Amino acid sequence: MKSATIQLETLTCPSCMQKIEGALKSLDGVDHDTVKVSFNSSKAKLDFDETKVSIEEIEDSIKRLGYEVIKSRVK
Secondary structure, eight states: OEEEEEEESOOOSHHHHHHHHHHHHTSTTBOGGGOEEETTTTEEEEEEOTTTOOHHHHHHHHHHTTOOEEEEEEO
8 A cells, every 4th residue: 555645736615625535535446544635735645555546547536626736745
């Protein structure tokens, strides 16, 4: 498992946070229990299985919702 912190564009409302969380939780390979999107810091944090989903696929799911990914850090 890898851990990711994704800096997002500034989130303007709590429903933005909920949409992103829902999209991330729907991805195969993402540990649903670890997905947290912070409205205040505009960051998403999650654990994922890199053999099932890549950070690029995770970022793409956010971008498809219309949000910009500023930077991602994977450990």
